[in-house]
Amino acid sequence: MAKSEAEVALDIAIKKTYRAFSRRVRTDGDASDLIFKKLKQQKRIRCQCGCMKVQRSKGSRVFICMTCKAKTYFTAGTAYEGAGRLRARLGVIYFAERNLILTASKVSQLFKVGSGTARSIVLNQAIILNETMPDSALELTGQEVASLIYRRSCETPARRPPIAEQEEIDNEVSQSEACKNAGNSETDFTENVDVDGFAPDLSDAQKQVFAALSNVSRSADDLCILTGLPAGIVGSSLVILHLDNLIEELPGGRYTRITLREKSGPLTSSPNDFAMLEVLLNAFHTFIKLTSKGVSRKCMQLYLAQFWYCVDKSRWHKNDLFNLYLDHAPLGHQDLRNFVSSNRLKLPLVSI
Ligand SMILES: [Zn+2]
Structure with a gap:
């Protein structure tokens, strides 16, 4: 099938962004260096003994205490803990900051990581974003996103179409x-x-x-x-x-x-807000169709969170997401697999 103009433009943007990212971060070691630098700035590089004088070889995930010689994994306690393929992880953040949300298969293809790893990298990001969604977010009716429900998930009732999940x-x-x-x-x-x-x-x-x-x-x-x-x-x-x-x-x-x-939500009944919501929902539909054609009900909330991240410029600034990973507790694989969108889908009302 021929690609639409928007899809061609997206491909070009992805290639360009990948080249720019690769100039900054070529290897997993480069990614480690960036994380180490940031933690050091935040004065979070400290041995268990309290000493802040440490040695580290370039590209390494560990530092060695100059006093007690203990070895410490500095990503411990952050959302980067135990995470392989740091370059791909930072890459997905870099892309998101430029409004490019990558699918797992695109991540796998670009960063040469396995499909399971790619999936967990993408899920990780979406889950972290979703957690930061404000309480004032709007509750959507299922119908507002129903036409996007296109894929089955383990939550979809047996032998029924993907939309059955929402209908239930x-x-x-x-x-x-x-x-x-x-x-x-x-x-x-x-x-x-x-x-x-x-x-x-x-x-x-x-x-x-x-x-x-x-x-x-x-x-x-x-x-x-x-x-x-x-x-x-x-x-x-x-x-x-x-x-x-x-x-x-x-x-x-x-x-x-x-x-x-x-x-x-924070909505008043002003026509302005309704117009804003309509624009926002239209943009969300376009966003989904462009990035993944359609999604499962199970994951819908994660897509809403990613979309919100891309459009809410007053909330999200450069490096916010990178820093959020550093402040976030480690995410287990179990957390990732078990994610199911709540019955009440949420999206903050922002003007775009
Ligand atoms: Zn020490």
Whole structure:
């Protein structure tokens, strides 16, 4: 298949960046030197005996104490601990700083490392980034990323397409909400929601439909069941709510409430923020399609974290990520394999 213009441009950027990186860091030893230099600047090169006078040969991962002669691995206690192929690790950081997120297969090919190592290098970075995501991050609805779910994972239900993973989560969430609603079935739906505050002109039916929606998407059929209203009334209420900008229609004829986002993030209901979110989500879709064509639900959160790193220029500056590895506890292989995106996918709202 012929490559798109964007893919060709990406290939060129990757080659150029690789050449620039290779001029700075040619070997794993060069990478060790950089890490050692940084730790020394931070006054973190110190023997267990307390002595800071040490000897080290160029390219080595250890230093020797001038006082007690003990040998110390200086990457111990950082996310570089026990990590082979330091050059590839620093390379992936170097690329990310230039907004180039590499797939494991690209890392393997460029840096000549095994596919398992490449995968762990890429996962490592994404997991560390994901941990730093602020609490104020927005909660996404599954539908906003559903079309990107393209690959199966061990979390995908057997003999079902990749998207089944997201569908199961949506069902779980809507069931737990249905239980909650069933618990207070005597009270009117609208009592749970302060609809009047911002949409005083709605009819009772419209309020009921709105109240039955949440940030979990529902189809018109779901809404008929939940509200007990006839399909015609539900349909016309949806049209009005849509015109009032209270709800949005998602692919597949499903609807969610717009205003619920306010709860999970720094969003106000300003049209500006919604425009910003739309731009951000579009960029995320482009980002995924360009870097990996499509992803599994299991790893979606990691891609969101990498994307966030690339676009949030007010949070991420040069060397931040390199330093973050130095301040991060070692990551075990177990941690990597066990990562599963939480039911609630998150992405900070940033302007791009
Ligand atoms: Zn010592």
